[in-house]
Amino acid sequence: MNLLPRSCGAEAPGHPRRWIELSDLNWPLVFLFYTVAGLIYTGSDFTFHLAETGPEPYYYPLIMEMTGHYTLFALVPLIVLGFSWLPIRRTNWFWAVPVHLLISVVLGATHTVLMLLSRQAIYGLFGLGRYGFGQTGYRFLMEYHKQFLHYWLFYVVLRAIAYYRQARERERAASALELKTSELRRQLDQARLLALTSQLNPHFLFNTLNMVSSVMYEDVDRADHMLAALSRMLRMSLDETVGPRVPLRRELEFVNAAVELIRGRFQDQVDIDIRCPSGLLDLEVPSMALHTLIENAVKHHRRDQDGPVRVSVRIERTGAALHLHVLDNGPGIPDLAGAVGKGVGLANTRQRLEALYDANFTFELANRPEGGLHVHLAIPVRPESAPQPA
Amino acid sequence: MKVRAFIADDEPPARSKIRRFLGSRDDLELAGEAGDGVTAIEGILELRPDLLFLDIQMPRGDGFDVLREVYARHKPAVIFTTAYDQYAMRAFEVEALDYLLKPFTAERFHAAVDRALRSLGAGGAADAKMARLLQELAANPVRPPRILVRENDRMFFLKAGEIEWAEAEEKYVLLHTRERHHLVRESLSALEGRLSRAGFVRIHRSHLLNLEALQELVTLGRGDCIAVLRSGTRLNVGRNYKDGLLQAMSR
Numbered sequence: 001m002n003l004l005p006r007s008c009g010a011e012a013p014g015h016p017r018r019w020i021e022l023s024d025l026n027w028p029l030v031f032l033f034y035t036v037a038g039l040i041y042t043g044s045d046f047t048f049h050l051a052e053t054g055p056e057p058y059y060y061p062l063i064m065e066m067t068g069h070y071t072l073f074a075l076v077p078l079i080v081l082g083f084s085w086l087p088i089r090r091t092n093w094f095w096a097v098p099v100h101l102l103i104s105v106v107l108g109a110t111h112t113v114l115m116l117l118s119r120q121a122i123y124g125l126f127g128l129g130r131y132g133f134g135q136t137g138y139r140f141l142m143e144y145h146k147q148f149l150h151y152w153l154f155y156v157v158l159r160a161i162a163y164y165r166q167a168r169e170r171e172r173a174a175s176a177l178e179l180k181t182s183e184l185r186r187q188l189d190q191a192r193l194l195a196l197t198s199q200l201n202p203h204f205l206f207n208t209l210n211m212v213s214s215v216m217y218e219d220v221d222r223a224d225h226m227l228a229a230l231s232r233m234l235r236m237s238l239d240e241t242v243g244p245r246v247p248l249r250r251e252l253e254f255v256n257a258a259v260e261l262i263r264g265r266f267q268d269q270v271d272i273d274i275r276c277p278s279g280l281l282d283l284e285v286p287s288m289a290l291h292t293l294i295e296n297a298v299k300h301h302r303r304d305q306d307g308p309v310r311v312s313v314r315i316e317r318t319g320a321a322l323h324l325h326v327l328d329n330g331p332g333i334p335d336l337a338g339a340v341g342k343g344v345g346l347a348n349t350r351q352r353l354e355a356l357y358d359a360n361f362t363f364e365l366a367n368r369p370e371g372g373l374h375v376h377l378a379i380p381v382r383p384e385s386a387p388q389p390a
Numbered sequence: 391m392k393v394r395a396f397i398a399d400d401e402p403p404a405r406s407k408i409r410r411f412l413g414s415r416d417d418l419e420l421a422g423e424a425g426d427g428v429t430a431i432e433g434i435l436e437l438r439p440d441l442l443f444l445d446i447q448m449p450r451g452d453g454f455d456v457l458r459e460v461y462a463r464h465k466p467a468v469i470f471t472t473a474y475d476q477y478a479m480r481a482f483e484v485e486a487l488d489y490l491l492k493p494f495t496a497e498r499f500h501a502a503v504d505r506a507l508r509s510l511g512a513g514g515a516a517d518a519k520m521a522r523l524l525q526e527l528a529a530n531p532v533r534p535p536r537i538l539v540r541e542n543d544r545m546f547f548l549k550a551g552e553i554e555w556a557e558a559e560e561k562y563v564l565l566h567t568r569e570r571h572h573l574v575r576e577s578l579s580a581l582e583g584r585l586s587r588a589g590f591v592r593i594h595r596s597h598l599l600n601l602e603a604l605q606e607l608v609t610l611g612r613g614d615c616i617a618v619l620r621s622g623t624r625l626n627v628g629r630n631y632k633d634g635l636l637q638a639m640s641r
Contacts, residue, residue: 203447206473207401210492214407265401301449 018084020162022077031073038069063122071114072150075107079154082107088155100151108147112140204258204295205230211265226264229257242287244356245382248315248322249281255291255313262298269308270298276315283322283381286356290324292349293375297328300373310372317381324377332367353379393507394421396439398430398456399471400448404492408443408471411499418503427451428545431459431538434466441506442466443490446478451536451547454478454527459538461524465517467506481526485519534588537565537581539572548572550588554603554619556581558596568621591638593617594628601638 045061082103088096116133123131133139208230216223236242236254252274259272272294294311301309307329314325346365353361362378395418399405405423412418421439424430427450434442434456446453453470460466470489472478482489488502509516536547548565557564558578565572574581582590582598589601599617607627608616615627617635627635 202474206492207404210407210473210494211401211403213493214403214410217407217410265403267402269402299449 019087020080020084020158022080022084024161024165025080030076034069034073034076035066038066041065041069059126059128063119067115067118067122071111071118074114075111076154078107079151080158083155083158100155104148104151105144107151108144109140111147112143115143201295204261207265208261211261215264222264226261229260232257233261244287244352245284246287247281248276248283248285251285251287251290252276252281254288255294258291259294262294266298266309270311271308272298272311272313274313276313277317280315280317280322283317285322285324285379286352289349289352289377290326293324293326293377296346297326297330297373301328301330320381321378322381324375324379326375326377327368327372329372332371332373333365353377392419393417393441393510394419394437394439395441395443396421396430396434396437396466397423397443398425398427398434398448398453399423399443399445400425401445404445404471407493408499411496414496415500415503417507427453427455427547428538430456432545434460435463438464439466440510441503442468444468444470446470446472446475451538454524455536455538455547457520458524458527461520465520467510467516468520469502469506481523484526485523487519487523528584531587535584537574537576537584539565539574541572550585550590550600551602553585553590554600554621554623555625556585556590556598563598566623591631591635593631593635594626595631597625597628599625599635604639607635607639 042058042061042065045065046056046058049056049061082100086096086099088100116131116139119131119133123129208226212223212226212230215226233254236250242250255274259274262272263270290313294313297311298309310329312325312327314323314327316323316325350363353363357379360380362376364376366374366376368374395412397405397408397420399408402425405425409420409423412420418441421437422433424433425448427448429450430444430448431451444453444456448456451459453472457468468487470478470482470487471492471494472489473492479489479491481487488505490499490502534550536549537553539546539548548567552567553565554568555566556578557566559573561575561577562573563576563578563581565574578592578596578598582592585598585600590598591601593599599619603619603621605618605620608618610616613629613632615632615635617625617627619625
């Protein structure tokens with residue numbers, strides 16, 4: 001029994017995403033970039049010396065530039081984290097930019113220290129003598145010019161990466177939305193189609209006409225009666241103002257006309273008994289649902305094996321649910337588990353119910369212990385259509 | 391001598407209308423009537439009518455089921471009657487078989503009967519048409535096939551889906567359903583021909599399996615294989631049939 005609305009599953013919480021995160025960068029590529037940049041600067045340095053002071057061993061510029069670039073690379077994660085923690089926005093730039101300037105000074109100094117230490121270590125390792133770094137204060141200031149530029153250029157790169165990522169996500173969300181929209185449209189089309197096919201079935205119509213044409217020879221009054229019942233059904237099924245849901249009163253009018261005609265066709269072989277408290281007649285039911293269930297019971301009956309068809313329809317209300325029970329004395333369904341999927345009539349009914357009530361309905365089949373099938377349909381009572389009984 | 395007619399239709403008024411029209415002719419007499427498929431088969435085989443009015447939609451075996459069971463043993467002239475069955479109507483059109491659309495007029499009825507009586511004299515051609523119709527129905531079934539079971543004093547149709555597996559027993563086949571088994575006089579190959587489109591696969595010289603009933607395939611040593619059914623039954627899979635089974639399972 002499921003008359004409660006489906007709970008909407010919340011997304012897994014997790015921490016909120018920052019505008020840029022370490023994982024947004026392709027780190028091998030970043031490493032490659034600093035390597036290449038270091039090598040290019042080495043070449044530039046080397047040729048600078050050729051132009052200015054004459055040849056010089058290649059390893060001096062190589063050591064200078066590679067230590068410079070790799071120590072810079074080592075600090076890149078800190079730059080990313082800094083911008084990640086303190087994004088610069090239109091609302092906070094007047095204090096965020098100074099903070100970042102401060103960070104760039106600290107990181108720059110760290111970078112300079114790392115450069116000096118690594119160069120001293122390498123000079124010592126290869127016996128190149130002592131690495132002289134000249135006037136320490138000016139050295140830091142000289143490096144900071146470049147570090148300042150690097151810091152803000154890197155900010156531009158991060159903005160570009162974040163922009164690209166967001167654009168791709170929007171695109172993905174848009175295509176997901178499009179998929180959902182087309183799925184909804186398909187379902188709507190299908191519901192319309194089902195509504196159409198739920199009209200009077202031609203097999204019923206022509207067999208009834210044949211019955212009337214036969215009765216005509218024997219009992220003109222009765223034939224007249226039958227034609228009137230058939231007209232009632234036709235009129236109702238041709239009524240285009242009818243939606244997928246109709247008041248029970250109307251559905252029963254339709255069903256009663258159908259039952260009269262079925263009795264005419266199968267005579268004493270059918271016995272259909274419908275009981276509905278008059279207080280429920282204004283509640284809405286899916287149009288043709290009851291009719292389909294009764295038709296099904298008659299259709300699957302093995303007349304001479306099960307005796308005359310006995311169909312009993314009981315309608316009741318409990319709280320916010322309207323229950324329709326259709327019981328027959330037919331063969332039941334041997335393989336109940338697979339039945340709802342297989343039988344076209346039952347599958348159609350279930351699909352229509354899904355289209356109308358989402359998951360807020362019950363559609364159960366059970367074999368009755370005394371033989372026959374018990375179909376139980378429970379649907380929510382729509383508040384606007386159902387004044388609560390006083 | 392009068393031509394003897396049989397009416398198979400599940401609706402009493404429909405039968406009474408044909409009865410009335412028959413009564414107005416002095417070259418026809420009513421041999422019997424039936425309200426469902428199985429009763430029709432019994433009646434036709436017993437009474438051997440010359441002319442059959444056959445409704446398509448009936449409980450316990452439809453018109454085509456009746457025809458398939460009856461036609462091998464008795465070949466009456468057949469006039470199909472149907473209220474609305476597009477598939478059947480198309481099949482009749484293709485074979486130029488006569489059929490009456492309900493409700494039909496007396497004129498249309500008599501014209502069909504006259505044609506049928508003429509064909510009774512001619513023989514041959516109508517049989518060939520009917521054979522082709524049956525072939526066509528077997529090749530393109532409108533619904534899962536049903537197997538007619540005769541048991542002591544009763545007959546009934548078993549839906550293909552109810553059969554878990556079938557076992558060859560000399561000239562017979564034993565159909566195993568969940569609860570019991572039924573003996574039918576038919577060869578396993580003939581049965582395979584009728585059921586292969588309904589998901590049945592030959593897994594052994596003498597076993598035919600409904601894939602729906604298959605739980606799992608257990609491989610033993612040396613490539614031997616056992617099919618375990620949902621009901622717990624274990625069946626040997628013949629070596630020559632294993633590949634076919636695997637193919638069918640992966641489909």
